[in-house]
Amino acid sequence: MTLLDVRNLTVTYAGGAAAVRGVDLSLAAGQKLGIAGESGCGKSTLALALLRLLPAGTRVGGEILLDGEDVLAMRWGRVRAVRWAGASIVFQGAMHSLNPVHRVGDQIAEPILLHGRATAAAARKRTGELLEQVGLPTARATAYPHELSGGQRQRVMIAMALACAPRLVIADEPTTALDVMIQAQILRLIEQLVTEQDLGLIMISHDLAVLADTCDRLAVMYAGRVVEEGPARTVHEDARHPYGKALSTAFPHIGDPASRFAPQGLPGDPPDPFALPSGCAFHPRCPVALDVCATQDQMLHEVTGGRRAACVHVAAAVPGPAAGAADTRSTT
Numbered sequence: 001m002t003l004l005d006v007r008n009l010t011v012t013y014a015g016g017a018a019a020v021r022g023v024d025l026s027l028a029a030g031q032k033l034g035i036a037g038e039s040g041c042g043k044s045t046l047a048l049a050l051l052r053l054l055p056a057g058t059r060v061g062g063e064i065l066l067d068g069e070d071v072l073a074m075r076w077g078r079v080r081a082v083r084w085a086g087a088s089i090v091f092q093g094a095m096h097s098l099n100p101v102h103r104v105g106d107q108i109a110e111p112i113l114l115h116g117r118a119t120a121a122a123a124r125k126r127t128g129e130l131l132e133q134v135g136l137p138t139a140r141a142t143a144y145p146h147e148l149s150g151g152q153r154q155r156v157m158i159a160m161a162l163a164c165a166p167r168l169v170i171a172d173e174p175t176t177a178l179d180v181m182i183q184a185q186i187l188r189l190i191e192q193l194v195t196e197q198d199l200g201l202i203m204i205s206h207d208l209a210v211l212a213d214t215c216d217r218l219a220v221m222y223a224g225r226v227v228e229e230g231p232a233r234t235v236h237e238d239a240r241h242p243y244g245k246a247l248s249t250a251f252p253h254i255g256d257p258a259s260r261f262a263p264q265g266l267p268g269d270p271p272d273p274f275a276l277p278s279g280c281a282f283h284p285r286c287p288v289a290l291d292v293c294a295t296q297d298q299m300l301h302e303v304t305g306g307r308r309a310a311c312v313h314v315a316a317a318v319p320g321p322a323a324g325a326a327d328t329r330s331t332t
């Protein structure tokens, strides 16, 4: 059964910044979906929308079905119940997400107690089990966040995310602040726990190589849209959207030493969501843009191998009435 079904999700911040524009996502239990894109493409906004964590005044449209239940239609009491127990988030930068004046064990126990799942003694026991699951000695429960290394703090964040046995974990740049060795350990840990517990995982990163190594499927976002999606390795190694291609060469490929010496940057920045370009939002930076790209946006067109890409060049290769058609939605 589908664990998460996102349909035509749009997010517009107060003031009019269109941060997410018509995104569809689908995720089954046990599936790992990577969301890639440069800073400012709307990845975190999408993650926050899934748990109704966006600031007041933000307009959200579309549908978010979590285990068949419409998150956007929930009353606040139900939203609070679903956070942690239905879906949880591991944020980037654990130092900022943990409370510096509380022991980490108490912070892990808090959601367990809040959700009325246990007595204080049982919450303590569960906290010890969670610490062990994430590879930390139970004695670390009494430590304050500043007494732990960056990798250990991120392990605590993962323990917290798992505390109420959610069905879906969203990891937003979970390894950004960590060195490469620790980064690999944390990624393996997330992968292992998600597989063991048959959870759905949405992992967000600007690094396509990291996502390709961890996830089953990949969605590449640009200016609030999904512009390419498909099996993770295929998208990483053979992207069809010019933005996907640029992103996949911007970072070294794991296991391909030659590529370490040939990363190619992409000139320019993603557009300001207050002032999006006409047509395909990528066209001002696109090395293969045609005149039509300045006026016509593209839907996601099927490519071979279960991939889709929203590019006029892909559309030109696709026979049938869909080719070249403009559509405001993107679909994964």
Ligand SMILES: Nc1ncnc2c1ncn2[C@@H]1O[C@H](COP(=O)(O)OP(=O)(O)OP(=O)(O)O)[C@@H](O)[C@H]1O
Residues within 6 Å of the ligand: 013, 014, 017, 019, 037, 038, 039, 040, 041, 042, 043, 044, 045, 046, 055, 206, 272, 273
């Ligand atoms: N609270 C807010 N109010 C107005 N605009 C916002 C707000 N938060 C984010 N934005 C804008 O929405 C766009 C998408 O931001 P978002 O943080 O979702 O991108 P991202 O891809 O996750 O980037 P990063 O990797 O840097 O977190 C950006 O242009 C950002 O400036």
